[in-house]
Amino acid sequence: LGEDRWRVSPESFIRDCENTDNIEARVEQFKTLIDDKPAPHWEMLFSRALSRADFFNNSIFKATVFYLGDNIELLNDLLEDGELASCTMRAEGRLLVVPAKSLKKFLELLSKHGIAHFVPEENHNTRR
Numbered sequence: 001l002g003e004d005r006w007r008v009s010p011e012s013f014i015r016d017c018e019n020t021d022n023i024e025a026r027v028e029q030f031k032t033l034i035d036d037k038p039a040p041h042w043e044m045l046f047s048r049a050l051s052r053a054d055f056f057n058n059s060i061f062k063a064t065v066f067y068l069g070d071n072i073e074l075l076n077d078l079l080e081d082g083e084l085a086s087c088t089m090r091a092e093g094r095l096l097v098v099p100a101k102s103l104k105k106f107l108e109l110l111s112k113h114g115i116a117h118f119v120p121e122e123n124h125n126t127r128r
Contacts, residue, residue, distance in 0.1 A: 013049055020053040062100035069094065077113060084109050 013030075017023045027046045031038060038046070068075055075094070078084055087102035087109070098106045110117045 008045065010045065010049060013045060014053075020050070023049050023053050064098045064100070064103055065091070066096045066098065067094060068096055074115075081109065081113070 013026065014023060017026060027050070030042070030046070034042060068078070078096075079090070084106070087098065087105050089097040089099075091097050107117050
């Protein structure tokens with residue numbers, strides 16, 4: 001009983017796995033080590049590890065990120081605009097994140113503030 005026991009956490013179970021296939025292989029390996037029909041707590045561990053494997057790998061969010069710089073007057077003007085706040089997100093480091101679906105509206109709002117703007121080049125200032 002004692003020397004054939006393992007202490008396995010969700011973190012240790014997925015350690016060194018680089019993709020879902022690695023986790024599936026680990027599940028099969030564990031089944032051969034413990035039992036073809038594992039106890040419910042093992043099944044729960046396997047199920048959770050597999051269901052969470054690709055959770056953050058399927059990003060479809062597209063956004064343009066603008067650096068706001070040190071112009072405090074401009075920053076205050078932009079950050080006080082409620083319409084602008086509804087179509088953007090502020091990020092650490094004086095960054096303004098504009099989702100792709102809001103870019104047109106954002107650029108129109110810049111015009112209202114007298115700010116010249118240019119549509120970012122496809123693979124230069126945008127991240128998919």
